[in-house]
Amino acid sequence: MPVTPREWLRAYALLALRVDRRMAGSATGTVLIYRGPQEWRAQVEHEEPVPAGRLAEDADALLARLPFEPGRARYLAAQVRALRAVARRLSGRELPLPEYARECLGIAARWLPEALFEQAHTALDAALPRGTGSLTQRLHLWQAHHTLPADRLHRLPALVDGAVAETRRRTSALVALPADETVRCRLVSGVPFRAAGEYEGGLRSTLHINRDLPFNLADLLYVVAHEGHPGHIAESLLKECLLVDEQGMLDHQIRFMLGPSFVISEGLGLHAQSIVFPGDQAQAWLTDHVLSANGITPDSSDFAAVHRAQNILFGVWANAAFLAAEGRPDTELAAYLSRWALLSDAEAGAALGTLRATGMALYVLGYFHGWRLLDTWLSTSDRDARVIRLLTEQLLPADVEPVDRHPSTDQRSTAHRRP
Structure with a gap:
């Protein structure tokens, strides 16, 4: 019937x-x-x-x-x-995780070669200030240098508000945003994330920031753009206004997070800063508006290169998801994350909790694979038009795959190598 x-x-x-x-x-x-x-x-x-x-x-x-x-x-x-x-x-x-990812996320997930991470490490080595320690130590020193002092944590909501205003202003140059949209910052404790953007309806949203973790101000625009504009909040807001309110497409209010649309969303989030702050513009804005006012002196680092390398290193999490799906012990997963994602012991321990949580071994695949798909798809002369499509249309990973992709790639990419 x-x-x-x-x-x-x-x-x-x-x-x-x-x-x-x-x-x-x-x-x-x-x-x-x-x-x-x-x-x-x-x-x-x-x-x-x-x-x-x-x-x-x-x-x-x-x-x-x-x-x-x-x-x-x-x-x-x-x-x-x-x-x-x-x-x-x-x-x-x-199902084996590659087949499960194909069914749920619509991607051909595979074990990623460590050579990819070695290239990211080389890029990080060039982007960080010179030093005598290991790459992990130098990355953590860079993070510590740019961390908001604990006695100034009360300033963080105002800093986030300023970043929201600037990311909204730049996003509105690409796509019209409602003038009466409001985004508040809320510091939260006891949560498993660093930050999360929540669209609440009625043109109202909240950026939740984990107050229990040190906040690296070099990441301020990287985080706010990802969770806010032109990332998750902008996508949710625009699609609800255009797809639900104007076209009656109720399904956009029913968003299953282990589905293919979230590969697109997380890929957009990881590209969000570079979309509205190309080149070194994010670092320049932070230097002028945030860092010096909080006692953080300039160094010789390249923020954009650091963030791009860190995006690539989300592939380490994807590989760790394969290890978790195979039942490898926590010690092996933690060692792998520390070696390749350059995590501290505390960070690796927190990562294990995420990977072991229901559904997350699948979900984390969306970060790297979403980023990589869009890295190619957005590298065109009509990039701005494609960003607008990401923010206003219902797209699947298959819609942003390279047009010259050979069918046999699917078969090869479902296999992964055990380390």
Whole structure:
């Protein structure tokens, strides 16, 4: 029997809410960003949990009848396939991580060669001030040099507000933003993240900053642009205004975080600073408006090169996700993260908690692979138009893959080498 788009979207929302309810132990407490009808959420909250096998069958039923035009049907089918893969995993049907990533994220994930990380280390070596210590020690000294002193932590919200204003101003040169949008900064404790951008609806958003961690002011624009504009908050705001409010595309209020759209979102977040602060503009702005006012003297470092190298080193986390999926011990994962991602012992310990959390071994793959896909896709003369598409259209990883990609690449990239 044919279903209406509204009936289909209701079933889709219920499936997402039911899968999310079964995903206990996620690092964020949820794997779903839900802003849809509250009566649907209440229905799921008050019912008995649905068996995972039944949820997989419900996903199959949704895939069998998609009452939408082909482009939107293709996008929604990718989201449902992700929900189905997670439901199947919950029912005991586990796939190797590369196949699981293909089903959920729509990417060809593979073990990344350490030569890639060695290149990033070489770039970091050139970008950091000269020193006699190891590369890890020099990176940590650079971070410490630019860290906001603990007795000035009360200044951080104002510094974030200034960065939000500047990133919004530059983003508005690319795409129109609502003039009455508001973004507040909130310092939080006891959370597993450094920062998180949350669009709350009604043109209101909050940037949550972890007050328990030292804040590196050299990263201020890198963090604020990623979480805010033109990153997560801008994407959520613009798509809700354009897709939901204007076009009635309710599915954008039902965003499953282990699906392909978040590969695009995290890739955009990692490129956000360089989009609105090309070259050394971020470092120049920070030097003029933030660093000297907080007693931080200039050094010979290259902030943009440091951040690009750190983006590449998100690939280390992707490899660590493969190790975690294979059941390797924590000591091996921590050693790998320390060696290649240049993490301190404390940072590696925190990273283990993230990787072991429900769904995160899958989610972390989206950072590097999203960054790498967009690194190629945005390197064109029509970059600004493509940024606007990222902020206003529902795109899948397949939509931003290189056009000359050979089909056999998929087969080769699903294999990974054990270290």
